[in-house]
Amino acid sequence: MTFYEKIYYVCKRIPKGKVATYGQIAVIIGKPGTPRQVGGALHRSPEGMCLPAHRVVNRDGVLTGAAAFTFEKEQESRLRAEGVEVLHNKVDLKKYRWNPSRQELEEIAEMIRL
DNA sequence: CCTTTGACCAACA
């Protein structure tokens, strides 16, 4: 599995109605210190790959990737459609951050090893 | 091989 593929894999596991941060994903794939590359990977993700990239926000809960979507506010409306409140281009991480169980993290770690 | 480019982040003033 390539670096980018690992990022896509983790992204797909973020549950509906939850969000993750770039740094959080970097840590989960075992590469802390590469949050910018996580953003880059999502930005350049293939067209047909149906990825819930709108569930990824920065450490403050700000929708920093909004400009990269097909139309302005697409990220915001997709989140709202899942029941996530968005105020001033931000989400409340205390409420909506995804907290994977230890078992799920192990599952991911094993899948990624390939 | 370099060099540039970021959907970031921790540290510091």
Added chain:
DNA sequence: TTGTTGGCCAAAG
């Protein structure tokens, strides 16, 4: 507490 600074590192050129 809010702005700024520099480092970070995989990919693309």
